[in-house]
Amino acid sequence: MLSDLREQLKPTSTMRVYDAVSEAGIDVSDWHNISSNRSPAQNPNYCYRWAFQGNDRVLVCLWYDELDFLANGVEYRGNARAEYKTYDERANDQRAPSLKQRLKTWAARALQMDVVVKIAHWEDRLVRVALVQSKSLVRRDDERAAADFRLLDSEPWHLVQYDMQTGAFLLRRGPKPLHETLKDIVVFGEEEGAASGAPSQAFPEITPDSYGVGVADQFIGNETPERTAVSAFVWGRSAKVRQVVLARSKGCCEHCGRLGFLKVNGEIYIETHHVVPLSEEGADTPGNVIALCPEHHREAHFGSEHEALKASFLQMLVAVGA
Incomplete structure (x- = not known):
């Protein structure tokens, strides 16, 4: 046989x-x-x-x-x-x-x-x-x-x-x-549409301390950051976009699958990353933003294989219909 x-x-x-x-x-x-x-x-x-x-x-x-x-x-x-x-x-x-x-x-x-x-x-x-x-x-x-x-x-x-x-x-x-x-x-089947990043219902209101989805990133909680005068352009980042991406990730790195750590307020911490930087005319949309663990986020910016990672991130986002 x-x-x-x-x-x-x-x-x-x-x-x-x-x-x-x-x-x-x-x-x-x-x-x-x-x-x-x-x-x-x-x-x-x-x-x-x-x-x-x-x-x-x-x-x-x-x-x-x-x-x-x-x-x-x-x-x-x-x-x-x-x-x-x-x-x-x-x-x-x-x-x-x-x-x-x-x-x-x-x-x-x-x-x-x-x-x-x-x-x-x-x-x-x-x-x-x-x-x-x-x-x-x-x-x-x-x-x-x-x-x-x-x-x-x-x-x-x-x-x-x-x-x-x-x-x-x-x-x-x-x-x-x-x-x-x-x-x-x-x-x-618990959250229809979660794979594509498209919510099946309206997201909760974003507050200075939370996105309301049980997942937080490096920006939340910094509603009153220290202000420093710099001579450079600053690109605005949409909190709503980050909220959608974090909900899509369910607290896991979308590259390696590692679950983020638990914050004292009970939310999972993971970081958001613009695959094509805003400074390079990258879109501030869920289709250009990925949730990453701190290690892969740093590697995406400073690693020797950042270009290979970038290509991998883009393929993943296209595949999930983000």
């Missing part, structure tokens, strides 16, 4: 990534935004990615040789975030420009895959899997196997587990069991 399944799932065709994404039920219209001398399937902004998301589902590309064929089904254990860190560290240690760029590219793709898996976790999305295999099983440390063969599995998969702290995840072939689906309906 397992041998038959192994043979059934083994990739043998040269299916294009574009076709796999389209057949998985994900919109590919943006692939067509490309110069006329290239086909949409050759769009470099998409055709080399390892994961995709759209509509109510995600598609991840997994190596066939890394599947676990068990007595009760097929599983895949991965950690795209760990891959990102490994490639990024190796890139920083390289002097050869071409190799450094190659490793940086792989790091970016791994980080983007982590975002997609995270979205599947947050929104309980359907998972489709494209299995890939290479002609060559032997490669040097500075090479990544080419996906010479590709197969879109006709069976849906589901995300069993995603560790927000480490990025480790477990995928299992087959639809999500009914008992897990019913459990999620209870959890996620």
Whole structure:
């Protein structure tokens, strides 16, 4: 039985990534935004990615040789975030420009895959899997196997587990069991519209000490800050926007999932961050503001990987429809 399944799932065709994404039920219209001398399937902004998301589902590309064929089904254990860190560290240690760029590219793709898996976790999305295999099983440390063969599995998969702290995840072939689906309906159905950041009812009035949503950020409580004369422009920030973002976050960092700490007044503390700075004409709207733990907020401003974080934040905000 397992041998038959192994043979059934083994990739043998040269299916294009574009076709796999389209057949998985994900919109590919943006692939067509490309110069006329290239086909949409050759769009470099998409055709080399390892994961995709759209509509109510995600598609991840997994190596066939890394599947676990068990007595009760097929599983895949991965950690795209760990891959990102490994490639990024190796890139920083390289002097050869071409190799450094190659490793940086792989790091970016791994980080983007982590975002997609995270979205599947947050929104309980359907998972489709494209299995890939290479002609060559032997490669040097500075090479990544080419996906010479590709197969879109006709069976849906589901995300069993995603560790927000480490990025480790477990995928299992087959639809999500009914008992897990019913459990999620209870959890996620409490606040309809929460995933998109759109409140289902009016928010409470904002006071100098509270947004009224059980979550506070670095601005609340500073209604009478010390005033200092400076010769610079100051961009105003909407308290209403911050209120919407904090309610959307439910007190958790929207990047790593870590719950903020509890303040003495019982509210959860988390920080708000404009992904595209107001000084760079970024919008003061929920679609450009993300809730972050203090560590990732500081890293977003001063970390060496702030550009990669910025790209990850923007992808997350677009995916949740903020």
